[in-house]
Amino acid sequence: MDSREAKEILGCYRRDLDDAAEPRLAEALELARQDPALARWLDEQTAVDEALREQFQRIPVPDDLRDKILARLRVNRRVDVRWRRPSLAAVAAGLAALAVVAGLWLANRRDSFDAYREEMAGIVSGEYEIEFKSDQFDEIRNYLAAHGSPSDYTLTPAMQEIEAEGVSVIDWRGRKVSLICLDAGDDKDLFLFVVPRAVVHGAPALQPPQLERIGAMATAAWSAGDKLYFLAGHGDEQFLRPYL
16 A cells, blocks of 8 residues: 555544544554654644534524424424524524634645655656757756746755656746756656745655655655755655665
8 A cells, every 4th residue: 555545545534423443544544653744644634624613613503493394394384583593693603713724734735845846756757859959058047947946946866867858837836836857867867846945745855855655656846945846756765865
């Protein structure tokens, strides 16, 4: 089981409600205990579930709601306005609070590091055509600067020793991400994504890099200064490590 499959299982998990001994769920929980990134994701998911559950529980339910619903089904007439108005107002208030919580959760989830990492890896997991082809790092930086994308990044010493292939500017949630493509030899490419760290919720701290396999891609992520770096390549961890 990998982290992607574990997230599919844990996405339906409700702490203190579901049977954690169920084999597939137990396996996913064990992986979360071993994987810090997956553990953070599960904590965030659980916190949102608890906040939503609390908001639902705060919505008042009239004691005679069941009888009134059944009465309305039996007799097709307007329910007494004096009963409807306060109940609907209370429900509306509860739903409004729920919408705020859900909105904050969706905003954070949409711009989360996990979402960023998976989407960037997905972009280059198959055949990818770069926008601007060049083996000159100065030309690559000039292209990025001209398109308003991060150009003041720092390559590791190992990356500086290999040949560049080109660059693309990617739009992610209205932010520009720089994608530098490098030739690692033997028909293997390295894809380095650079974005301001502040725009990705839950971005990793400074070194050491966080390594994780996403599908067929080996990936590593780290922060340096105000930039978030995400490196991906077709291969395993041993292939990626020399360039970190």
